[in-house]
Amino acid sequence: MTRLPRLVLAAALSAALPGLALAGPVTASGAWVRATPPGAMAAGGFLTLHNPGPGDDRLVGARSPAAARVELHGMEMSGGVMRMHPLAEGLPLPAGATVALAPGGAHIMMMDLAAPVVVGAPVPVTLILDSGAEIAVQMQVVPPGAPKPAEAQ
Secondary structure, three states, rough: OHHHHHHHHHHHHHHHOOOOOOOOOOOOEEEEOOOOOOOOOOOEEEEEEEEEOOOEEEEEEEOOOOOEEEEEEEEEEEOOOEEEEEOOOOEEOOOOEEEEEOOOEEEEEEHHHEEOOOOOEEEEEEEEEOOOEEEEEEEEEEEEOOOHHHHHO
């Protein structure tokens, strides 16, 4: 079902059943990625997701023209070493919650980059939710090693 019929259905249900609380759409904010050196083949993207509705959702994937592959990854300590691993089941977005993807934790891993990620050239990414919704974001690019930009607070 495309986005327009879903919106029409939601509007019709709201009018017919005024007491029914329909879930609001998941939103994304503060999307950013660090610039990569020439020849780098991967970059990690970070952002905050907000699920204001009463129903759970899940981030299940992403895509970007900047990379041949985009995966959801997590980080965990194992034997005193921080290790990255794919989030095969996606990332839960509980009802009413805010979930941060941040360095050292869950993140969007862009692999087989088409070109280096450079400051001044935002990286487009489309987030894919289990509900079928898609969220287009422009990831702000910060210099290598830079902390989260102030605008992404």
